[in-house]
Amino acid sequence: MLKVEQLTKSFGGFTAVSNVSFEVAEGEILGLIGPNGSGKSTVFNLIAGALKPSAGSVRFRGAEIGSHPAYRVAHAGIARTYQIPRPFRKLSLLENVALAAFYGANERINRQKAFSLASESLQLVNLPTEESARVEGLGAAGLKKLELARALATQPKLLLADESLGGLDHSEMDSAADLLASIRARRGITVVWVEHIMGVLMRVVDRCIVLDHGEVIAQGKPAAVARDPKVIEVYLGTDADAFSY
Amino acid sequence: MIGNYPLHLMILVLLWGYIYTSWSLMGRLGLVSFGHGAFMGIGAYTVVMLWNHFGWSPWAGALAALAFAAAVAILIGYPCFRFRIVGHYFALVTLALSEVARLVIVALRDQTGGSLGATPNSALHGGATAAPGALQFSDKQVWFWIVLAFWLAGLWVWRAVDRSMARLALQAISEEEEAAASIGIHVARAKLRITLISALMTCAGGVLYAQYQLYVNPDTVSGIGISLQMVFGAIAGGMFVMLGPTVGAAFTLLLAEGLRLAFGNRYPALDSTLYGAMLVLFIIYMPKGILGAALEALRARTARPIAPRKSSGMPSA
Numbered sequence: 001m002l003k004v005e006q007l008t009k010s011f012g013g014f015t016a017v018s019n020v021s022f023e024v025a026e027g028e029i030l031g032l033i034g035p036n037g038s039g040k041s042t043v044f045n046l047i048a049g050a051l052k053p054s055a056g057s058v059r060f061r062g063a064e065i066g067s068h069p070a071y072r073v074a075h076a077g078i079a080r081t082y083q084i085p086r087p088f089r090k091l092s093l094l095e096n097v098a099l100a101a102f103y104g105a106n107e108r109i110n111r112q113k114a115f116s117l118a119s120e121s122l123q124l125v126n127l128p129t130e131e132s133a134r135v136e137g138l139g140a141a142g143l144k145k146l147e148l149a150r151a152l153a154t155q156p157k158l159l160l161a162d163e164s165l166g167g168l169d170h171s172e173m174d175s176a177a178d179l180l181a182s183i184r185a186r187r188g189i190t191v192v193w194v195e196h197i198m199g200v201l202m203r204v205v206d207r208c209i210v211l212d213h214g215e216v217i218a219q220g221k222p223a224a225v226a227r228d229p230k231v232i233e234v235y236l237g238t239d240a241d242a243f244s245y
Numbered sequence: 246m247i248g249n250y251p252l253h254l255m256i257l258v259l260l261w262g263y264i265y266t267s268w269s270l271m272g273r274l275g276l277v278s279f280g281h282g283a284f285m286g287i288g289a290y291t292v293v294m295l296w297n298h299f300g301w302s303p304w305a306g307a308l309a310a311l312a313f314a315a316a317v318a319i320l321i322g323y324p325c326f327r328f329r330i331v332g333h334y335f336a337l338v339t340l341a342l343s344e345v346a347r348l349v350i351v352a353l354r355d356q357t358g359g360s361l362g363a364t365p366n367s368a369l370h371g372g373a374t375a376a377p378g379a380l381q382f383s384d385k386q387v388w389f390w391i392v393l394a395f396w397l398a399g400l401w402v403w404r405a406v407d408r409s410m411a412r413l414a415l416q417a418i419s420e421e422e423e424a425a426a427s428i429g430i431h432v433a434r435a436k437l438r439i440t441l442i443s444a445l446m447t448c449a450g451g452v453l454y455a456q457y458q459l460y461v462n463p464d465t466v467s468g469i470g471i472s473l474q475m476v477f478g479a480i481a482g483g484m485f486v487m488l489g490p491t492v493g494a495a496f497t498l499l500l501a502e503g504l505r506l507a508f509g510n511r512y513p514a515l516d517s518t519l520y521g522a523m524l525v526l527f528i529i530y531m532p533k534g535i536l537g538a539a540l541e542a543l544r545a546r547t548a549r550p551i552a553p554r555k556s557s558g559m560p561s562a
Binding site for chain 1: 410413414416417420421423424425426427428429430431432
């Protein structure tokens with residue numbers, strides 16, 4: 001479904017992502033992990049069109065999208081969430097999500113349809129659907145859910161979830177992980193999930209790719225990846241708590 | 246029958262109300278333009294120059310002016326929006342635009358009359374009071390109805406924009422441009438669209454102003470002074486409520502007329518200076534403007550005693 005080949009991004013003399021290649025099959029949940037600063041979010045930004053690749057290609061359902069601007073990537077069927085939530089605070093929750101439904105869809109839909117899709121998305125993530133519900137007052141978990149609801153409202157085929165667990169407590173992490181799994185199960189949406197905490201992610205993903213210093217150092221089934229000496233070294237070297245949660 | 250001076254003031258309030266409303270279409274959505282004087286100047290001068298030098302009817306001249314204003318709006322807007330020039334930087338670019346427009350008018354003094362201004366050749370021959378083809382009417386009542394129609398149309402556009410998804414999109418863009426793009430919003434196009442609507446309406450306001458006053462001057466239809474007046478008027482009145490800019494127009498007009506009566510023409514830049522100072526005070530102490538703050542106070546006062554009966558409340562912005 002998604003094929004990333006030789007993807008490279010340099011900022012001046014610094015190479016954030018170097019020759020990264022991987023594929024995502026339709027219907028799978030792929031974990032993209034690595035310590036902080038390993039280039040995970042940059043890979044996301046390159047796929048989502050927020051950054052332009054220095055070299056390499058990104059193909060989605062057969063079409064090259066590497067140089068497409070963000071709004072076209074969204075129309076192609078790729079939605080993303082942000083590591084640090086970026087809600088539209090002046091708008092209600094419903095309006096936040098309705099905008100995504102209205103502008104993210106490939107075809108033109110009317111306002112009413114956009115709001116009913118928004119309401120569905122909010123229900124899916126257990127956020128209030130009343131018109132009066134505002135962004136202010138949402139905690140870390142609520143904001144993460146809003147990110148998801150907004151992304152899902154664009155009716156994506158592929159969801160790029162960026163650190164959906166950051167800042168959550170253990171029970172919130174579990175329910176967020178279950179939510180991502182249920183999105184795939186109920187909507188058939190393929191998921192690429194970036195996280196630097198490995199524990200919860202390992203339980204849910206089908207396959208894992210490990211990045212370090214902008215390069216792929218391991219990929220495969222979660223259990224195999226977790227035993228990989230290179231991966232253990234990278235994680236023990238930087239963040240010994242990453243395996244547990 | 247209402248006297249000429251009050252009628253004149255009413256026409257000016259409606260005309261400036263229309264222009265401030267046009268400005269606030271984008272100003273309230275985070276696109277604060279200090280360049281709308283340019284669009285007004287294009288409207289006023291294009292029509293008068295084409296009429297005086299080439300005999301074009303102001304009707305045709307207005308079409309040319311709108312095309313010209315659209316071209317300028319795209320020329321300035323597209324690069325700004327494409328390369329994400331936002332906030333203060335956008336304000337600076339547009340500030341330059343308004344001054345460039347004024348300087349061009351002054352520099353082309355052989356055609357435009359320079360800083361002395363210009364008067365459209367009169368089409369009211371032999372005691373005629375109306376020349377519709379030349380858009381000249383000596384009867385202020387005619388102008389009242391024309392300006393009223395434009396003002397109402399401006400309010401209608403304001404309301405249509407207010408109720409559209411595009412308004413929500415632009416609000417989202419003003420907060421989180423990248424996130425807005427990530428959900429499929431074509432950011433540059435959304436901004437360019439509202440800029441075009443706002444610029445074209447302001448340009449039409451310039452045409453009306455020139456034909457009503459039958460005199461154009463670079464300082465009264467373009468440049469920083471007039472651009473600042475629009476920003477001030479819209480913000481002082483309240484740019485988040487439909488009638489706010491019109492209240493702002495009444496306020497600025499009373500202020501200007503009051504200063505003129507009190508000081509005559511002794512301090513020519515006094516009103517501009519005062520606008521600048523008061524703009525700062527409004528932004529700090531009354532960011533929702535006179536009408537916005539008044540409605541809020543009214544809501545707060547009526548909400549308390551009637552609360553148990555669950556009133557429908559004031560219609561919100």
